[in-house]
Amino acid sequence: MQNEIPAILRTEGEIVRPLKFFSLLAVCFLLAACDDLPWQGPPKYDVTGSWALELSFPDKGITKISFVNDLVLKQLGNDITGTGINGGDLHGTISRSTVKLTNTLKAESGASVDVVFKGRLVDANTMKGTVPFPGYGKGEWTARRRLQ
Numbered sequence: 001m002q003n004e005i006p007a008i009l010r011t012e013g014e015i016v017r018p019l020k021f022f023s024l025l026a027v028c029f030l031l032a033a034c035d036d037l038p039w040q041g042p043p044k045y046d047v048t049g050s051w052a053l054e055l056s057f058p059d060k061g062i063t064k065i066s067f068v069n070d071l072v073l074k075q076l077g078n079d080i081t082g083t084g085i086n087g088g089d090l091h092g093t094i095s096r097s098t099v100k101l102t103n104t105l106k107a108e109s110g111a112s113v114d115v116v117f118k119g120r121l122v123d124a125n126t127m128k129g130t131v132p133f134p135g136y137g138k139g140e141w142t143a144r145r146r147l148q
Contacts, residue, residue: 051143
């Protein structure tokens, strides 16, 4: 009796080496465990609305910076537009619960600086993440939805 090669290990008449097969299998499991791959579906929440933003810079000893104006966001599919810190233009994306927002700020000199907020939606009303901020280094941010 001849040993039968399982169909999953055959590709066009050749045997897939077990190491290669199990490596591919491991990658499949890792991808399945990821929460925020673009092909996994639409965003978990709609972020349209006003959000109160707080920043902190632990390395600088700054525990809380609040802003007078809110982030005002409008979401269309995975795209986000709106106004950010000090009324600067804001654009970004959301994939499942991962958020990336770019806020264009105008310096006193007239130059523009892009500040990139990366983070996650903790729930429908809270976002958290990190942001490298010019002059302050790496910071942490939290945005809370203003409920009407």
